[in-house]
Amino acid sequence: MNSQGKTSLCHLCLVIAACLAVTISLAAQVNTTTTEARGMPSHEATIERGEVVYVSGNDLVVKMSDGELRHFSNVPETAKATVDGKELSIHELKPGMQLTRTTIVSTTPKTITTVQTVTGKVWNVMPPNSVILTLENGENQKFKVPPGQKFTVDGQEVDIWGVKKGMVLSATKINEEPVTEAQQQARVSGTAPAPPPPPPAEAPILIAQAEPAPVPVAEPEALPKTSSPVPLFGLLGLLLTGSSLGLRLFRS
Numbered sequence: 001m002n003s004q005g006k007t008s009l010c011h012l013c014l015v016i017a018a019c020l021a022v023t024i025s026l027a028a029q030v031n032t033t034t035t036e037a038r039g040m041p042s043h044e045a046t047i048e049r050g051e052v053v054y055v056s057g058n059d060l061v062v063k064m065s066d067g068e069l070r071h072f073s074n075v076p077e078t079a080k081a082t083v084d085g086k087e088l089s090i091h092e093l094k095p096g097m098q099l100t101r102t103t104i105v106s107t108t109p110k111t112i113t114t115v116q117t118v119t120g121k122v123w124n125v126m127p128p129n130s131v132i133l134t135l136e137n138g139e140n141q142k143f144k145v146p147p148g149q150k151f152t153v154d155g156q157e158v159d160i161w162g163v164k165k166g167m168v169l170s171a172t173k174i175n176e177e178p179v180t181e182a183q184q185q186a187r188v189s190g191t192a193p194a195p196p197p198p199p200p201a202e203a204p205i206l207i208a209q210a211e212p213a214p215v216p217v218a219e220p221e222a223l224p225k226t227s228s229p230v231p232l233f234g235l236l237g238l239l240l241t242g243s244s245l246g247l248r249l250f251r252s
Contacts, residue, residue, distance in 0.1 A: 030116055030117070030118045031116070031117045032114065032115070032117075033114070033115045034112060034114050034115075035113045035115075036110055036111070036112050037110065037111045037113070038108055038109075038110050039108065039109035039110065039111075040108075040109075041106050042106070042107050042108075043104055043105070043106050043107075044104070044105045044107070045102060045103065045104050045105075046102070046103045046104075046105075047100065047102050047103075048064065048065075048100070048101045048103075049064070049065045049098070049099070049100050049101075050062035050063055050064040050065060050098075050099055051063045051096065051097070051098055051099070052093050052094065052095050052096065052097045052098075052099060054095065055090070055091075055093050055094070055095065057091075058073070058074050058075045058076075058077075058090055059071070059072070059073050059074070059075070060072040060075050060090060060093065062099060075090040077089060077090070079188070080188070081093065081099060081188040081189065081190055082187075082188070082189045083097060083099075083189070083191060083192055084190075084191055084192050094192070094193075096192075096193035097190050097191070097192055097193060098190050098191045098193075099188055099189070099190040100188070100190060101186060101187070101188045102186070102187050102188075102189070103184060103185070103186045104184070104186075104187075105182060105183070105184050106182070106183045106184075106185070107181070107182050108180070108181045108182075108183075109178065109179075109180055109181075110178070110179050110180070110181055111177070111178050111179075112176070112178075112179060113175070113176050113177075114173075114174070114175045114176075114177070115172060115173070115174050115175075117170065117171070117172045117173075118133065118135075118143065118170070118171050119136075119168070119169070119170045119171075120133030120134055120135045120141070120168070120169070121133060121134045121166065121167070121168050122134075122163055122164065122165050122166060122167045122168075122169060123140050123165065124165060125160070125163045125164070125165060127145075127160040127161050127163070128145060128147075128160050128161070129144065130142055130143060130144050130145055131143055131145055131160065131163060133169075143171070145160050146173065149171065149173065150171075151163055151169045151170065151171045152169060152170045152171070153167050153168070153169045
Protein backbone atom coordinates (compact mmCIF):
# COMPACT_ATOMS: atom_id res chain seq x y z
CA MET A 1 0.00 0.00 0.00
CA ASN A 2 1.41 3.44 -0.99
CA SER A 3 1.69 6.41 1.33
CA GLN A 4 -1.35 8.11 -0.17
CA GLY A 5 -3.52 5.10 0.58
CA LYS A 6 -2.20 4.97 4.14
CA THR A 7 -2.97 8.66 4.57
CA SER A 8 -6.55 8.23 3.31
CA LEU A 9 -7.04 5.30 5.64
CA CYS A 10 -5.77 7.30 8.60
CA HIS A 11 -8.10 10.17 7.73
CA LEU A 12 -11.03 7.78 7.50
CA CYS A 13 -10.19 6.30 10.91
CA LEU A 14 -9.96 9.77 12.42
CA VAL A 15 -13.34 10.74 10.96
CA ILE A 16 -14.95 7.58 12.33
CA ALA A 17 -13.37 8.16 15.74
CA ALA A 18 -14.57 11.76 15.75
CA CYS A 19 -18.11 10.71 14.86
CA LEU A 20 -18.10 8.13 17.62
CA ALA A 21 -16.82 10.68 20.11
CA VAL A 22 -19.55 13.16 19.16
CA THR A 23 -22.20 10.46 19.37
CA ILE A 24 -21.00 9.31 22.78
CA SER A 25 -20.74 12.90 23.99
CA LEU A 26 -24.26 13.77 22.80
CA ALA A 27 -25.61 10.64 24.34
CA ALA A 28 -23.93 11.56 27.59
CA GLN A 29 -25.55 15.04 27.63
CA VAL A 30 -29.14 13.71 27.77
CA ASN A 31 -29.45 10.98 30.35
CA THR A 32 -32.47 8.75 29.93
CA THR A 33 -33.70 6.17 32.42
CA THR A 34 -36.76 3.97 32.04
CA THR A 35 -38.62 2.16 34.79
CA GLU A 36 -41.61 -0.14 34.65
CA ALA A 37 -44.31 -0.57 37.30
CA ARG A 38 -46.64 -3.56 37.00
CA GLY A 39 -50.15 -3.74 38.40
CA MET A 40 -52.24 -6.70 39.46
CA PRO A 41 -53.01 -9.02 36.53
CA SER A 42 -56.55 -10.06 35.69
CA HIS A 43 -57.63 -13.30 34.03
CA GLU A 44 -60.56 -14.05 31.74
CA ALA A 45 -61.45 -17.55 30.59
CA THR A 46 -63.47 -18.46 27.50
CA ILE A 47 -64.74 -22.02 26.99
CA GLU A 48 -65.80 -23.34 23.57
CA ARG A 49 -67.17 -26.83 22.89
CA GLY A 50 -67.64 -28.73 19.67
CA GLU A 51 -67.61 -32.10 17.93
CA VAL A 52 -65.09 -33.21 15.32
CA VAL A 53 -66.92 -33.84 12.04
CA TYR A 54 -64.03 -33.90 9.53
CA VAL A 55 -60.26 -34.35 9.64
CA SER A 56 -57.98 -34.41 6.61
CA GLY A 57 -54.26 -33.76 6.86
CA ASN A 58 -53.91 -30.54 8.84
CA ASP A 59 -57.46 -29.37 8.19
CA LEU A 60 -60.09 -29.74 10.90
CA VAL A 61 -63.82 -29.03 10.86
CA VAL A 62 -65.62 -28.79 14.19
CA LYS A 63 -69.35 -28.40 14.78
CA MET A 64 -69.66 -25.95 17.63
CA SER A 65 -72.23 -26.24 20.40
CA ASP A 66 -74.37 -23.55 18.71
CA GLY A 67 -74.45 -25.54 15.44
CA GLU A 68 -71.83 -23.45 13.62
CA LEU A 69 -69.32 -25.34 11.48
CA ARG A 70 -65.86 -23.93 12.08
CA HIS A 71 -62.96 -24.74 9.76
CA PHE A 72 -59.44 -24.73 11.20
CA SER A 73 -56.95 -24.84 8.33
CA ASN A 74 -53.24 -25.60 8.58
CA VAL A 75 -53.35 -26.75 12.20
CA PRO A 76 -49.68 -26.85 13.33
CA GLU A 77 -48.07 -30.16 14.21
CA THR A 78 -47.26 -28.81 17.67
CA ALA A 79 -50.95 -28.34 18.51
CA LYS A 80 -52.09 -31.04 20.93
CA ALA A 81 -55.45 -32.04 22.35
CA THR A 82 -55.75 -34.04 25.55
CA VAL A 83 -58.40 -36.67 24.88
CA ASP A 84 -59.18 -39.09 27.70
CA GLY A 85 -55.82 -38.32 29.30
CA LYS A 86 -53.77 -38.83 26.12
CA GLU A 87 -52.14 -36.09 24.04
CA LEU A 88 -53.23 -36.39 20.42
CA SER A 89 -52.01 -34.53 17.35
CA ILE A 90 -54.20 -33.30 14.52
CA HIS A 91 -53.62 -36.59 12.69
CA GLU A 92 -54.97 -38.64 15.61
CA LEU A 93 -58.30 -36.88 15.95
CA LYS A 94 -61.35 -38.81 14.83
CA PRO A 95 -64.88 -37.74 13.86
CA GLY A 96 -67.21 -37.91 16.82
CA MET A 97 -64.66 -36.74 19.39
CA GLN A 98 -65.95 -34.03 21.73
CA LEU A 99 -63.44 -31.16 22.11
CA THR A 100 -63.33 -28.36 24.65
CA ARG A 101 -61.03 -25.37 24.12
CA THR A 102 -60.31 -23.22 27.16
CA THR A 103 -58.70 -19.87 26.38
CA ILE A 104 -57.28 -17.82 29.26
CA VAL A 105 -56.34 -14.21 28.57
CA SER A 106 -54.14 -12.64 31.26
CA THR A 107 -54.05 -8.83 31.23
CA THR A 108 -51.44 -6.92 33.25
CA PRO A 109 -51.53 -3.11 33.47
CA LYS A 110 -48.12 -1.42 33.38
CA THR A 111 -46.83 2.10 33.67
CA ILE A 112 -43.60 2.89 31.83
CA THR A 113 -41.86 5.93 33.26
CA THR A 114 -39.15 7.63 31.20
CA VAL A 115 -36.95 10.23 32.87
CA GLN A 116 -34.72 12.45 30.69
CA THR A 117 -32.20 14.81 32.25
CA VAL A 118 -30.18 17.46 30.40
CA THR A 119 -27.69 20.10 31.57
CA GLY A 120 -26.35 22.98 29.46
CA LYS A 121 -25.85 26.72 28.99
CA VAL A 122 -28.72 28.69 27.49
CA TRP A 123 -27.68 29.90 24.04
CA ASN A 124 -31.14 31.07 23.06
CA VAL A 125 -34.63 30.86 24.52
CA MET A 126 -37.93 31.07 22.64
CA PRO A 127 -40.71 30.89 25.24
CA PRO A 128 -42.92 29.06 25.65
CA ASN A 129 -42.02 26.41 23.06
CA SER A 130 -38.26 25.79 22.91
CA VAL A 131 -34.78 26.52 24.20
CA ILE A 132 -31.34 26.06 22.66
CA LEU A 133 -28.62 24.82 24.99
CA THR A 134 -24.88 24.67 24.51
CA LEU A 135 -23.85 21.26 25.79
CA GLU A 136 -20.56 20.31 27.41
CA ASN A 137 -19.05 19.32 24.08
CA GLY A 138 -19.75 22.79 22.65
CA GLU A 139 -22.60 21.67 20.43
CA ASN A 140 -25.86 23.58 20.38
CA GLN A 141 -29.02 21.48 20.62
CA LYS A 142 -32.61 22.59 20.45
CA PHE A 143 -35.15 21.17 22.92
CA LYS A 144 -38.91 21.43 22.85
CA VAL A 145 -40.34 22.65 26.12
CA PRO A 146 -43.51 20.78 27.17
CA PRO A 147 -46.23 22.71 29.01
CA GLY A 148 -45.45 23.08 32.71
CA GLN A 149 -41.77 22.19 32.32
CA LYS A 150 -39.56 23.39 35.18
CA PHE A 151 -35.84 24.17 35.05
CA THR A 152 -33.34 24.21 37.91
CA VAL A 153 -31.13 27.32 37.93
CA ASP A 154 -28.69 27.77 40.84
CA GLY A 155 -30.79 25.41 42.93
CA GLN A 156 -34.07 27.16 42.22
CA GLU A 157 -36.91 26.05 39.94
CA VAL A 158 -38.08 28.43 37.22
CA ASP A 159 -40.37 28.05 34.22
CA ILE A 160 -39.51 28.85 30.62
CA TRP A 161 -40.29 32.52 31.19
CA GLY A 162 -37.62 32.73 33.90
CA VAL A 163 -34.88 31.31 31.68
CA LYS A 164 -32.37 33.86 30.33
CA LYS A 165 -29.52 33.60 27.88
CA GLY A 166 -26.24 32.60 29.51
CA MET A 167 -27.85 30.68 32.39
CA VAL A 168 -26.60 27.21 33.19
CA LEU A 169 -29.64 25.09 33.83
CA SER A 170 -30.74 21.52 34.32
CA ALA A 171 -34.04 20.14 33.14
CA THR A 172 -35.76 16.86 33.90
CA LYS A 173 -38.56 15.49 31.78
CA ILE A 174 -40.74 12.74 33.20
CA ASN A 175 -43.07 10.87 30.88
CA GLU A 176 -45.48 8.21 32.17
CA GLU A 177 -47.13 5.94 29.63
CA PRO A 178 -49.78 3.43 30.70
CA VAL A 179 -49.73 0.24 28.66
CA THR A 180 -51.46 -3.10 28.89
CA GLU A 181 -49.69 -6.40 28.48
CA ALA A 182 -51.85 -9.33 27.38
CA GLN A 183 -50.94 -13.00 27.28
CA GLN A 184 -53.15 -15.74 25.86
CA GLN A 185 -53.03 -19.43 26.66
CA ALA A 186 -55.24 -22.02 24.98
CA ARG A 187 -55.77 -25.60 26.09
CA VAL A 188 -57.78 -28.22 24.18
CA SER A 189 -59.22 -31.26 25.91
CA GLY A 190 -61.86 -33.76 24.92
CA THR A 191 -63.37 -37.19 25.07
CA ALA A 192 -63.56 -39.96 22.52
CA PRO A 193 -67.00 -41.10 21.34
CA ALA A 194 -68.59 -43.91 23.33
CA PRO A 195 -68.13 -47.33 21.75
CA PRO A 196 -71.19 -48.65 19.89
CA PRO A 197 -73.49 -50.81 22.02
CA PRO A 198 -72.97 -54.56 21.63
CA PRO A 199 -75.44 -56.37 19.36
CA PRO A 200 -78.50 -57.69 21.20
CA ALA A 201 -78.03 -61.16 22.54
CA GLU A 202 -80.03 -63.78 20.67
CA ALA A 203 -83.03 -65.26 22.50
CA PRO A 204 -82.15 -68.62 24.02
CA ILE A 205 -83.30 -71.54 21.95
CA LEU A 206 -85.34 -74.04 23.94
CA ILE A 207 -84.38 -77.56 23.04
CA ALA A 208 -87.18 -80.00 23.72
CA GLN A 209 -85.96 -83.21 25.25
CA ALA A 210 -88.28 -86.19 25.23
CA GLU A 211 -88.70 -87.71 28.62
CA PRO A 212 -87.81 -91.41 28.67
CA ALA A 213 -90.86 -93.64 28.37
CA PRO A 214 -91.75 -95.36 31.63
CA VAL A 215 -90.60 -98.92 31.78
CA PRO A 216 -93.71 -101.12 31.86
CA VAL A 217 -94.00 -103.37 34.91
CA ALA A 218 -94.21 -106.95 33.78
CA GLU A 219 -97.40 -108.61 34.99
CA PRO A 220 -96.99 -112.01 36.60
CA GLU A 221 -97.52 -114.75 34.08
CA ALA A 222 -100.53 -117.00 34.59
CA LEU A 223 -99.66 -120.38 35.89
CA PRO A 224 -99.89 -122.99 33.24
CA LYS A 225 -102.80 -125.35 33.51
CA THR A 226 -101.37 -128.70 34.54
CA SER A 227 -104.53 -130.85 34.94
CA SER A 228 -108.15 -131.10 33.91
CA PRO A 229 -111.10 -130.96 36.40
CA VAL A 230 -112.26 -134.35 35.25
CA PRO A 231 -109.82 -136.32 37.44
CA LEU A 232 -110.93 -134.24 40.39
CA PHE A 233 -114.52 -135.26 39.86
CA GLY A 234 -113.42 -138.86 39.67
CA LEU A 235 -111.57 -138.58 42.94
CA LEU A 236 -114.62 -137.08 44.66
CA GLY A 237 -116.78 -139.93 43.35
CA LEU A 238 -114.33 -142.43 44.65
CA LEU A 239 -114.36 -140.84 48.10
CA LEU A 240 -118.13 -140.85 48.23
CA THR A 241 -118.29 -144.45 47.22
CA GLY A 242 -115.81 -145.36 49.94
CA SER A 243 -117.85 -143.45 52.52
CA SER A 244 -121.05 -145.24 51.64
CA LEU A 245 -119.36 -148.64 51.97
CA GLY A 246 -117.98 -147.67 55.33
CA LEU A 247 -121.45 -146.74 56.65
CA ARG A 248 -122.89 -150.07 55.52
CA LEU A 249 -120.25 -152.02 57.32
CA PHE A 250 -120.75 -149.92 60.46
CA ARG A 251 -124.49 -150.66 60.49
CA SER A 252 -124.02 -154.33 60.01
